[in-house]
Amino acid sequence: MYELTKEQFDLQARARELAQTAFAPTAAETDRTEQYPWDNIAKLRDAGFMGMTLPKRAGGKGMSYLDAVIVVEEMAKACATMGRITVEANMGAIGAIATYGTPEQLNMAAELVLGGDKPAICISEPHAGSAASEMTTRADRKGDEYILNGEKYWITGGGVSNLHLIFARVFDDGVDQGVGAFICVRDRTPADQLVIGRRLYAMGVRGIPETHLEFRNLRVHKSMLVVPPGGLKRGFASLMNAYNAQRVGAGTVALGIAQGAFEEGMAYLKTREQFGRPIAEFQGLQWMLADMSTQLEAARLMLRHAAASGEHFPDIDKAARAKIMAAETANKVTNDALQFYGSSGYGRHNPMERHVRDARMFTIAGGTAQILRTQVASRLLNMKLPQTRDGYAAQAKP
Numbered sequence: 111m112y113e114l115t116k117e118q119f120d121l122q123a124r125a126r127e128l129a130q131t132a133f134a135p136t137a138a139e140t141d142r143t144e145q146y147p148w149d150n151i152a153k154l155r156d157a158g159f160m161g162m163t164l165p166k167r168a169g170g171k172g173m174s175y176l177d178a179v180i181v182v183e184e185m186a187k188a189c190a191t192m193g194r195i196t197v198e199a200n201m202g203a204i205g206a207i208a209t210y211g212t213p214e215q216l217n218m219a220a221e222l223v224l225g226g227d228k229p230a231i232c233i234s235e236p237h238a239g240s241a242a243s244e245m246t247t248r249a250d251r252k253g254d255e256y257i258l259n260g261e262k263y264w265i266t267g268g269g270v271s272n273l274h275l276i277f278a279r280v281f282d283d284g285v286d287q288g289v290g291a292f293i294c295v296r297d298r299t300p301a302d303q304l305v306i307g308r309r310l311y312a313m314g315v316r317g318i319p320e321t322h323l324e325f326r327n328l329r330v331h332k333s334m335l336v337v338p339p340g341g342l343k344r345g346f347a348s349l350m351n352a353y354n355a356q357r358v359g360a361g362t363v364a365l366g367i368a369q370g371a372f373e374e375g376m377a378y379l380k381t382r383e384q385f386g387r388p389i390a391e392f393q394g395l396q397w398m399l400a401d402m403s404t405q406l407e408a409a410r411l412m413l414r415h416a417a418a419s420g421e422h423f424p425d426i427d428k429a430a431r432a433k434i435m436a437a438e439t440a441n442k443v444t445n446d447a448l449q450f451y452g453s454s455g456y457g458r459h460n461p462m463e464r465h466v467r468d469a470r471m472f473t474i475a476g477g478t479a480q481i482l483r484t485q486v487a488s489r490l491l492n493m494k495l496p497q498t499r500d501g502y503a504a505q506a507k508p
């Protein structure tokens with residue numbers, strides 16, 4: 111169904127060449143040091159893989175999300191951190207700004223990303239993770255500016271990203287206008303207004319810091335408020351619609367990590383011998399291998415199908431299903447690949463334990479597997495499925 115074009119095969123080959131020669135050799139060290147891989151990011155930028163989905167009028171390549179996921183899989187197969195960076199440099203914040211933003215906003219964002227900045231998307235709050243619409247970060251209009259106050263958590267790239275897209279509830283004269291997204295550039299902002307909080311040391315994908323962010327009377331000019339075409343009242347829905355692209359990207363990072371573990375595991379089956387023969391000759395392992403490849407192929411097809419769907423952004427339903435499939439496949443496949451190695455897989459000298467750790471985040475970040483199932487069920491049943499205690503009662507009111 112998703113036969114790649116010649117151009118896409120060429121793109122994949124270019125991405126694979128860079129990923130395998132530059133990023134695979136440094137992946138273990140990136141994991142060990144937990145440092146943001148600035149040198150690799152310069153290579154990613156120079157190869158044109160940052161901002162490739164940006165429109166040509168803004169200096170990008172106008173490439174599709176399907177093109178982008180082809181590249182993301184190759185990056186993630188070599189190094190999970192580089193996979194996630196490729197996602198955020200082409201989807202999420204940058205997609206929302208490119209589609210909903212003013213020319214001024216787009217040009218500013220494009221200059222940063224094409225220059226090598228991985229934007230940060232700031233949605234989740236300590237008391238509003240899955241329940242993201244309950245965010246309490248607020249932006250109060252004061253003259254030509256908005257004053258932002260609040261806190262976000264688990265912000266990927268906190269302290270290294272320059273461009274921030276901050277979701278907040280907007281108030282004019284104290285009246286709630288809905289949800290908008292504010293563009294804030296860290297190196298043009300006082301550090302006591304955009305406060306980089308504590309780092310949350312993570313289980314996997316350790317090359318990117320995850321941090322708290324605080325907004326303490328953060329002043330943002332009104333021209334930096336991204337208002338989707340439906341207005342602020344539909345702002346949350348429209349911004350989450352843009353986020354569907356990053357959901358597909360995140361699923362593709364999971365796929366790439368799992369594909370890498372699978373290929374390494376398959377090679378090991380042919381070299382390790384027990385009972386006087388290669389362990390590849392044991393049917394118990396052959397059937398595991400067959401299941402792994404089946405699951406990977408299913409996840410890949412679903413991700414590509416989702417990436418190519420929708421008008422501006424991938425369809426919510428297809429994105430959710432594909433991410434569930436890819437994230438759960440990645441947990442299973444990386445664990446099974448580790449199993450092929452026996453005790454060697456469990457050792458830190460072997461990359462398998464890193465692959466298992468790297469894969470683990472994707473049933474959590476970007477909408478948990480439970481939340482995404484509820485979104486899918488809501489569309490299957492054609493019912494709103496409010497999750498608050500009084501949600502159904504509120505719906506029933508005349």
Ligand SMILES: CC(C)(COP(=O)(O)OP(=O)(O)OC[C@H]1O[C@@H](n2cnc3c(N)ncnc32)[C@H](O)[C@@H]1OP(=O)(O)O)[C@@H](O)C(=O)NCCC(=O)NCCSC(=O)CCS(=O)O
Nearest residue numbers: 233234240241242243347350351356360426475476477481
């Ligand atoms: C959407 C939720 C936060 C649930 O909140 P609510 O129950 O208040 O909201 P809903 O009624 O379900 O939705 C309101 C409105 O928005 C529309 N909507 C919601 N999500 C989407 C979407 N993905 N695409 C398009 N439209 C969307 C929805 O249809 C409603 O519209 P109508 O009023 O019906 O017309 C919750 O379900 C949720 O999604 N939680 C997860 C939050 C999340 O994904 N956070 C990601 C943070 S960034 C991150 O993790 C980065 C990591 S990475 O990328 O690796």
Ligand SMILES: Cc1cc2nc3c(=O)[nH]c(=O)nc-3n(C[C@H](O)[C@H](O)[C@H](O)COP(=O)(O)OP(=O)(O)OC[C@H]3O[C@@H](n4cnc5c(N)ncnc54)[C@H](O)[C@@H]3O)c2cc1C
Nearest residue numbers: 231232233234239240264265266471475476477478480497
């Ligand atoms: C590595 C990583 C990177 C991240 N990067 C970013 C980022 O860059 N920007 C950003 O904004 N956020 C980011 N996040 C945050 C991420 O979006 C949230 O972790 C996620 O949305 C879940 O929120 P939570 O962690 O608060 O869990 P909670 O919402 O507290 O959920 C706890 C548990 O309850 C379950 N649950 C909650 N509600 C329901 C329900 N209604 N039905 C069934 N089960 C439910 C969840 O599935 C989960 O198992 C990141 C998270 C991680 C781990």
